[in-house]
Ligand SMILES: NC(=O)c1ccc[n+]([C@@H]2O[C@H](COP(=O)([O-])OP(=O)(O)OC[C@H]3O[C@@H](n4cnc5c(N)ncnc54)[C@H](O)[C@@H]3O)[C@@H](O)[C@H]2O)c1
């Protein structure tokens with residue numbers, strides 16, 4: 299353990315039930331930590347800030363990591379943790395709310411009723427005369443297209459099936475676990491276009507990456523039926539919002555439900571915009587904060603990597619007091635060079651694990667005696683080694 303507590307810089311409001319998992323003796327947690335060992339964040343834009351060289355890990359208390367410069371951090375050997383599934387139920391419930399709000403015209407209906415305040419005349423008559431304008435449609439038997447069948451998309455698909463909807467799903471990289479968790483009634487689409495052509499409700503649940511920017515755009519919005527509802531709980535940028543507004547104006551689209559408001563869409567009568575509210579429930583905030591706090595603590599204290607978006611899962615039970623954690627490029631002979639350096643220093647390897655994912659690899663080595671600063675410097679100097687940490691228990 300280090301001779302001082304780990305410093306954790308907190309950049310957004312993070313649930314206490316997560317922060318309380320970082321005990322005061324071992325961690326100093328706050329908004330003003332000068333040289334933090336780690337950063338805990340929700341939606342704050344880390345692209346806009348210079349991340350101090352002291353930072354060993356970033357933990358995102360949520361799913362999306364597009365607000366974090368993951369590539370740059372990978373090059374520094376810094377893992378970026380997130381909380382897969384921690385807020386999925388919260389998002390699912392808001393998607394259902396969005397579908398119902400659109401299908402039943404609830405926002406204009408509510409505005410109509412609020413407008414009756416002080417209008418004079420018999421309220422009952424005004425209500426009965428006015429309600430015709432807000433008659434809607436039921437969800438049952440309609441088709442929902444789900445684009446992105448990860449943690450959120452699978453729950454949305456499942457809930458829609460339970461509501462009696464038909465579900466058409468598209469995800470070219472669906473995981474085996476996600477495929478197993480989907481109800482058998484979900485039909486598989488071969489493309490975004492197939493979903494747009496056949497669904498009346500289309501809900502997006504993909505990360506924002508270069509390949510998903512403007513996934514829904516002027517070209518493919520034309521495929522929608524005029525009564526369609528598009529729901530974007532993914533990210534601003536996944537839909538070309540200008541094209542969505544044009545589709546609304548041209549009556550090629552009935553509603554655009556969006557969790558990422560910006561000046562261009564705020565005032566449109568057919569936009570239902572929420573203030574990035576998908577994950578804002580007590581339960582989701584607690585889940586995500588607890589998950590990332592545990593992952594951060596395990597990493598800082600033992601080098602364990604669980605749920606990093608840029609590193610493999612690496613866990614090794616601790617059987618010796620002396621552990622070295624090495625992040626390195628996934629190139630040949632890294633393990634050979636690390637073991638040779640340890641052997642040259644007369645250290646016996648007690649246990650070792652090395653895993654890779656894409657360009658990144660990570661090695662945990664437990665040795666039978668203490669490691670000195672010179673050996674750590676030698677390992678650090680091996681070409682391809684990105685970071686080295688000594689973690690004596
Ligand atoms: N509104 C909110 O508050 C809120 C909350 C949680 C997540 N999100 C957003 O939703 C996204 C999804 O969350 P999740 O927890 O389900 O993530 P996830 O990683 O579990 O699922 C994402 C899925 O998208 C799929 N995918 C990637 N590219 C695709 C493409 N081109 N076409 C179709 N599918 C594609 C992946 O294969 C994966 O299965 C997050 O990245 C985040 O941006 C928003």
Ligand SMILES: O=C(O)CC[C@@H](O)C(=O)O
Pocket residue numbers: 340341359360361362363385574576577578
């Ligand atoms: O932290 C939040 O409120 C939003 C999180 C959400 O966008 C996510 O990607 O998990």
